[in-house]
Amino acid sequence: MYTEIKGGITAPKGFKAAGVQAGIKKSGKHDVAVIYSTVPASVAGVCTTNTMAAAPVAVSRLAFESGIASAIVVNSGCANACTGEQGLSDANAMAQITADLLSIPKEDVLVASTGIIGVTLPMEKVTAGIKAAVAQLGPDEQDYSTLAIMTTDTFQKHCAYEFELGGVPVRIAGIAKGSGMIHPNMATMLAFITTDAAIAPALLKQALTDAVNVSFNMISVDGDTSTNDMATVLANGLAGNKKIETKNEDYAAFTKILTEVCIYLAKQIVVDGEGATKFLELNVTGAASFADAKKTAMAIAKSPLVKTAFFGEDANWGRILCAVGYSEAAADPTKISLSIGDLTIVKQGLGAPIDELELKKIMAEHDIRVVVDLGLGQAEATMWTCDFSYEYVKINGEYHT
């Protein structure tokens, strides 16, 4: 049980944030943000698995290892990826400048960047931006910090909830960005979550990993896992709940809400997928294992032929079965069934008689649910993806370096 609250990323006690226009983005829009906990917080993070991981990821990993942090500094407009020694030095400088201004250890500052790859940061602008952001730290009622992490996003993605742990009110909030280069294992996606819950770093790490596995790791826009991305949560304990130090009832309750936050933000990213006109929920059931269910869902979610068919509002189930077939998951053509919306389209491998008008209505909707029952076991997985439109090609063909 939780209730939605106002206040954005600074809704939990003891958090301040600000977003400013530092001139890194050519558009002049907000591009530097600082998120700050007035007391040191437990921290956990999950980063990109890309071997070309950007410099800020390397810097943040150190903070994640210590389990304690109190600030996040982030810029958009430049990913500081594939930038070598200079990039690493710049990412460290971002942490150092923020730390000095806030009088905290450099190791307590997380760094994140998003934007164009292969270009070094304009450090003069970045430095001025960090100074301005720190000077403006406060409740961030205008949500400028969310604006400052956006790239091709068309809307801000945030949520804030209040719930109870042992009768004590606890708050959690999250912001995220991402709309292209989105795929499991942290694509060009940033998610920053704040909470005033008291929880030990090791348990926070476990809770975040579990939450990410069923949220950010289950979305795909274009199959590209990026160089920069991370999901992180700061838990500063100011709610005053009994600190979670074992996998008790409170841990379960906290993990559940954290998962809700991650799923909400992950879905928002897919809804804002570059050029997306459809939001697709893929539910694979009856798999021999979770791994098989996920592989199957992912093959469907990545298939350009499936995605263009949904764009064309065509229930081309042959393309879906074809993707199932090359997913490398165990599958039997005589046992597979498929439904779109409430309509059974395929039953045990064969096309079922369908109400064409009803199907047309379902395919015309924005939100479409596809269920693939492999008919082999009990495991299942849910993924979210979007369609491939002219607009996706336009955005990515015209987004020049």
Place this chain on the structure above:
Amino acid sequence: MYTEIKGGITAPKGFKAAGVQAGIKKSGKHDVAVIYSTVPASVAGVCTTNTMAAAPVAVSRLAFESGIASAIVVNSGCANACTGEQGLSDANAMAQITADLLSIPKEDVLVASTGIIGVTLPMEKVTAGIKAAVAQLGPDEQDYSTLAIMTTDTFQKHCAYEFELGGVPVRIAGIAKGSGMIHPNMATMLAFITTDAAIAPALLKQALTDAVNVSFNMISVDGDTSTNDMATVLANGLAGNKKIETKNEDYAAFTKILTEVCIYLAKQIVVDGEGATKFLELNVTGAASFADAKKTAMAIAKSPLVKTAFFGEDANWGRILCAVGYSEAAADPTKISLSIGDLTIVKQGLGAPIDELELKKIMAEHDIRVVVDLGLGQAEATMWTCDFSYEYVKINGEYHT
């Protein structure tokens, strides 16, 4: 050494072919073909790895196992995939009808289909088509057999060469189709190769497997491996060369030419990739292993972000490095180099100073070569792919079932 010759798929001695309009395609275009060797031939085939493999694939596999065949019957307009018992019975009927008309054993007939998945064959039309095609068997100077295997292809793909084995002139010819659902491990791709070389089935199988691994398995249009596809070669021995029964010099010479045929046809498929405006050759060098080189090339070839960037004529090397990073191949950001055309773009992980005008000229060309040097070892791989355009979305969004 070989010379190009005329005569298409029937250029090698003892082969006849025909393509007819059987009315399976709504367009009324050619849709049934028969290719026939007047004497039993050695046969080898490589089929889709898709677990939803279509009925004709199951039937052809039996012929491949025996190593001997004398005819291929193929239709376009309907893939006979995901059609259950009825589909298998129809594919067997196609073989039986062809066998009866040609007075050969049913087991000597290969069956192939391409087109829409999930619909059963209109067997009355198919039967009439096979009868008409067999009646018209001859030199197929008009290349109707090539027309009859096309779906969304915009041009015919064929080649015919003459070369020598031990001083004896030998001929080889191939036709292929495919432009969407194209990815390694046999995508919606059919390739039929005829030769009058004399070669034992086991060696023919080895030669074809090696040839396919560096040709059809190294192309990607959209990452979708289809349910139906196969590459097959019939070798009837009528050239009169000393039969190849060991891995001798003749075997090497034959494999080399067979590989040339497969690479030529594979490249033609990419050139005709749905909506393609660019032909990209990806050459990955310096990899720790061939598997790593191939993984790297494939990740780049599949990336919608890379493909849309080439469509937009933008040398967005960050997206290429990003794809390298998530390819799961060993890679080191400080050792990787990249060139496009003759220009070095990235040197040891860092953007190199480039002549922007020269780069713009290269990106504006139709054929573009990208070399990624991982700087780790000696292995390399070459793949061919195309860009992602508005037209790809249009073709696949509007190709209704």
